[in-house]
Amino acid sequence: MKRREFLKLSGALTGAATTLYLPAGWTPAKAAAKWKIGFSQATTLEPWRVQFNKDIEAEAKNHPEVTLIITDGQDKTEKQVADVENLIVQQVDALLISPKESAGLTGVVEKAIDAKMPVIVLDRNVDTKRITQFIGGDNVLIGKAAGEYAVKLLGGPGKAQGNVVEIWGGMGTAPAHDRHDGFHAFTDKEPGIKYLLNNQSGDWKQDKAYNIMTTALRNNEKIDLVYGHNDPMAYGAYLAVKDAGREKDIKFIIGIDALPDEGVTWVHKGYLTATFLYATPGAEGLRQAIKLLNGEKIPPVITLPTLLVDKNNADGILKKNGLL
Amino acid sequence: MNLFRLLARTKLYWGLALICIVGAALSPHTSSGRNIFLSYNNLTDVLRQVSITGLVATGMTIVILLGGIDLSVGSVMGCSTIICAMLLTQPGWTAAAVMGVPAATVAIGLAAALFIRFVFNGLERGRDVDAGRRREIVLDAWRGWRIPALVGLAAAAATFFFAASQVPTKFGVLAVLIATPCFALMLGAINGALVVKGGLQPFIATLAMMVSALGIGRLTAGQDNAVIAVYTGTNATEAFEVLRSMVWGLVPMPSVFFLAAIVAFGAVLRFTTFGRYVYAIGGNAEAAKLSGIKVAQVQFAAYVISGLLAGVAAVLFVAQYRQGKPDAGSGLELDAIAAVVIGGTSLMGGRGSLAGTFVGVLIFGLLSDILQLENIDSNVQLLMKGLIIVGTVLVQEQNFGQLLTRWRSLAPSAAPALAGSAGPGRPPSAAEAPIEREDMHETS
Numbered sequence: 001m002k003r004r005e006f007l008k009l010s011g012a013l014t015g016a017a018t019t020l021y022l023p024a025g026w027t028p029a030k031a032a033a034k035w036k037i038g039f040s041q042a043t044t045l046e047p048w049r050v051q052f053n054k055d056i057e058a059e060a061k062n063h064p065e066v067t068l069i070i071t072d073g074q075d076k077t078e079k080q081v082a083d084v085e086n087l088i089v090q091q092v093d094a095l096l097i098s099p100k101e102s103a104g105l106t107g108v109v110e111k112a113i114d115a116k117m118p119v120i121v122l123d124r125n126v127d128t129k130r131i132t133q134f135i136g137g138d139n140v141l142i143g144k145a146a147g148e149y150a151v152k153l154l155g156g157p158g159k160a161q162g163n164v165v166e167i168w169g170g171m172g173t174a175p176a177h178d179r180h181d182g183f184h185a186f187t188d189k190e191p192g193i194k195y196l197l198n199n200q201s202g203d204w205k206q207d208k209a210y211n212i213m214t215t216a217l218r219n220n221e222k223i224d225l226v227y228g229h230n231d232p233m234a235y236g237a238y239l240a241v242k243d244a245g246r247e248k249d250i251k252f253i254i255g256i257d258a259l260p261d262e263g264v265t266w267v268h269k270g271y272l273t274a275t276f277l278y279a280t281p282g283a284e285g286l287r288q289a290i291k292l293l294n295g296e297k298i299p300p301v302i303t304l305p306t307l308l309v310d311k312n313n314a315d316g317i318l319k320k321n322g323l324l
Numbered sequence: 325m326n327l328f329r330l331l332a333r334t335k336l337y338w339g340l341a342l343i344c345i346v347g348a349a350l351s352p353h354t355s356s357g358r359n360i361f362l363s364y365n366n367l368t369d370v371l372r373q374v375s376i377t378g379l380v381a382t383g384m385t386i387v388i389l390l391g392g393i394d395l396s397v398g399s400v401m402g403c404s405t406i407i408c409a410m411l412l413t414q415p416g417w418t419a420a421a422v423m424g425v426p427a428a429t430v431a432i433g434l435a436a437a438l439f440i441r442f443v444f445n446g447l448e449r450g451r452d453v454d455a456g457r458r459r460e461i462v463l464d465a466w467r468g469w470r471i472p473a474l475v476g477l478a479a480a481a482a483t484f485f486f487a488a489s490q491v492p493t494k495f496g497v498l499a500v501l502i503a504t505p506c507f508a509l510m511l512g513a514i515n516g517a518l519v520v521k522g523g524l525q526p527f528i529a530t531l532a533m534m535v536s537a538l539g540i541g542r543l544t545a546g547q548d549n550a551v552i553a554v555y556t557g558t559n560a561t562e563a564f565e566v567l568r569s570m571v572w573g574l575v576p577m578p579s580v581f582f583l584a585a586i587v588a589f590g591a592v593l594r595f596t597t598f599g600r601y602v603y604a605i606g607g608n609a610e611a612a613k614l615s616g617i618k619v620a621q622v623q624f625a626a627y628v629i630s631g632l633l634a635g636v637a638a639v640l641f642v643a644q645y646r647q648g649k650p651d652a653g654s655g656l657e658l659d660a661i662a663a664v665v666i667g668g669t670s671l672m673g674g675r676g677s678l679a680g681t682f683v684g685v686l687i688f689g690l691l692s693d694i695l696q697l698e699n700i701d702s703n704v705q706l707l708m709k710g711l712i713i714v715g716t717v718l719v720q721e722q723n724f725g726q727l728l729t730r731w732r733s734l735a736p737s738a739a740p741a742l743a744g745s746a747g748p749g750r751p752p753s754a755a756e757a758p759i760e761r762e763d764m765h766e767t768s
Contacts, residue, residue, distance in 0.1 A: 168702070212696065239646060262551075
């Protein structure tokens, strides 16, 4: 009896707590919209994905004729498959999807195509040729830009000298390998560049990179350049350098992603030397979908360009995003 | 014989010594020829790196000694880093303040009331013996709840005014150090209540909390903020730096918290009735209940302690890595359980110690450090850590001497068995048949 009462009470409390929270995240659908566009996001736990959603939502505000439905796959393939199935049932006019992984989501994307839905795939592709369009950044290209820049910092082509620490993103993830390969396409040509670490993965995380860098600093008396596969890891390395009191020795720290409230802010504060933009395809994806619904032709592939963010243009980007 | 037993009993410490020797032997040297692994800075770094896992493992040990498990610690810590980071960087009644301030008020109030009652109950028992029944009438008020309740209310009010006074500006170090662990403690209390009152299995109850705490963390931070950055001196108080400084240039602050927790709860487990109850319940909950131990209260307290320590770990995480994020502690519960198990605590409960956990945490930390200093590929590191867990637990779980003797007794009959499997069609001999049967028992 007591136990039942307890369960009842805790149930009621949980319900009450949830209701209190709901209004924050819940937005009612706009009335009188011409088109319904569904967007299946893989996860919103990573800052880059959060920016991605911000970009697409900001773009949607410019188009009152569109109702945008965003779902969150919570970093689980099966949840995202269910999300897309749900969007198919809702008969959206176009489907945007940024898949968590290609293999697990190809099936449900084909199901949407079979239901006569135009599908635009963002960031990571799926294993089918039947999609309407793919929009994404090119990590090899960004890695190359970072590599070229690193060579320039260390003395220029043919003369570059220095000890480099590279902190990997998640091992076995395509972006990490692409960012590695692109970088090395330039730096491997330089006989003066020495690599100090052997495939050390910070798993994209600031805290793990901090610990890797702490040991690397202990192990090596001379480090010239740190290359993190993303900005939080580069920043984590900077914090380790700062805590070890060696900001003077380590000349350059480079990251990738250039989110306004992360990488760009850190460049602006002088923590990072530079970061390279890995643009989110959010805004472009929605624009392309609207073009398509208006009857225009759209190309099968769009590759988003990168951008070097250093102390010269960081302030401008922050101002544009209302952060300065 | 006695020496052998002593060696067997202290085998965990020998393992630690072995790891240290291996680390020192393999370690790279600085250009001036100093051994890096043995350098003071490296060893204090290891001690700092293990502190967060260590704090969580301390609470986990008590829960596991009771035969329970707490899967929620990682999420609870992640959620608490958000609370901590928000309190530090955002003024006003944010979601974090709305939850943190009442949590601190209630937790401190109750703790004060319980403490006063505990102290006076003890005093009274002593005096009763001295002075006989006459005093009992005078002391009656102490024995009841009236005075503890008054003290509790006073403490709660003081906490509330202290915390609320910090809300309009941002929270200071002390306020964060009170509010964040108290918030985590509340989540731990929910775990405890679900297990004790709801009658849920610990695995299920804490699994549910593991999922919900992640949700609470994300909702609190808001959908737009997967990560809350803390820049001390810019958007948060500079005093917060204290929590990752070196104390007198000797010990990292996080390690001070870790060592204090180990010593305090080690003493509780060893010298107090509460500690004896923990072992008794873990050994046989039914027997403990029948002999009059308040099993539910002890279990409840264990989950509360586990939550509290996860909250302390959260503050230290924010201080060290300058950020709060909902998934900060992902996988932490497994690291903590691994450390507890390496330390020789049985997952069935009733057997183990905090000293073991301390060594287990250190073994894990030193191992990571050696692999990192040796610059071993990340993937190989994972594999080696897995092997070390299996190895140490084999040595720990089975009585190692027993394992050796059993192996030796198997050895003569194992040789023909191998030969038998090589030669086709040979029927198993009588000698190897019982071995096969024994294996089948273990696998099925």
